[in-house]
Amino acid sequence: xxxxxxxxxxxxxxxxxxxxxxxxxxxxxxxxxxxxxxxxxxxxxxxxxxxxxxxxxxxxxxxxxxxxxxxxxxxxxxxxxxxxxxxxxxxxxxxxxxxxxxxxxxxxxxxxxxxxxxxxxxxxxxxxxxxxxxxxxxxxxxxxxxxxxxxxxxxxxxxxxxxxxxxxxxxxxxxxxxxxxxxxxxxxxxxxxxxxxxxxxxxxxxxxxxxxxxxxxxxxxxxxxxxxxxx
Numbered sequence: 001x002x003x004x005x006x007x008x009x010x011x012x013x014x015x016x017x018x019x020x021x022x023x024x025x026x027x028x029x030x031x032x033x034x035x036x037x038x039x040x041x042x043x044x045x046x047x048x049x050x051x052x053x054x055x056x057x058x059x060x061x062x063x064x065x066x067x068x069x070x071x072x073x074x075x076x077x078x079x080x081x082x083x084x085x086x087x088x089x090x091x092x093x094x095x096x097x098x099x100x101x102x103x104x105x106x107x108x109x110x111x112x113x114x115x116x117x118x119x120x121x122x123x124x125x126x127x128x129x130x131x132x133x134x135x136x137x138x139x140x141x142x143x144x145x146x147x148x149x150x151x152x153x154x155x156x157x158x159x160x161x162x163x164x165x166x167x168x169x170x171x172x173x174x175x176x177x178x179x180x181x182x183x184x185x186x187x188x189x190x191x192x193x194x195x196x197x198x199x200x201x202x203x204x205x206x207x208x209x210x211x212x213x214x215x216x217x218x219x220x221x222x223x224x225x226x227x228x229x230x231x
Contacts, residue, residue, distance in 0.1 A: 091097050111117055
């Protein structure tokens, strides 16, 4: 069995042509020899190796940069702001931005110096002059001015009335405080005080007489107690 299988395997290997193995390799591009292809492949491998090394170096630099920022207390937001500022500065100094600004400036000059723009500006100025010189505009302005003056006059009148009322109240209180001693010294007030004093003395006298009658012994009380003892 083993000899039979070895014979079949050897027959299959001998039947495979050599050209099929060579055809499995990548065909050489046109215009390149085998030596040039090998040289280019070698250079490509070196470049890829350098790219990998640079990536490792860049990752190490980024880690070191992050540690420095952490020690300095810089947050990711600060870094984002710095990156945005730098990006905007780069945009402003870029050739595309400068050319676009120049183009916009040229278009602005062309628009402002065009006949259509000049005619539109003059038309708007004429409309403005006609509007400000029209009777309706003048009447409206006069009406608003009169309304403002009337409002100011009304407010000033209200303030003067309030001030007058406060002045009258203060003068009344002063007159009232001044007139009290004079009223007390008048004959009418003295006669009223005399009458009140007379009535008070009478009331007090009647009260005293009634209390004396209650405390003094009556006629029945002067008799000695009877002796009811039996003989």
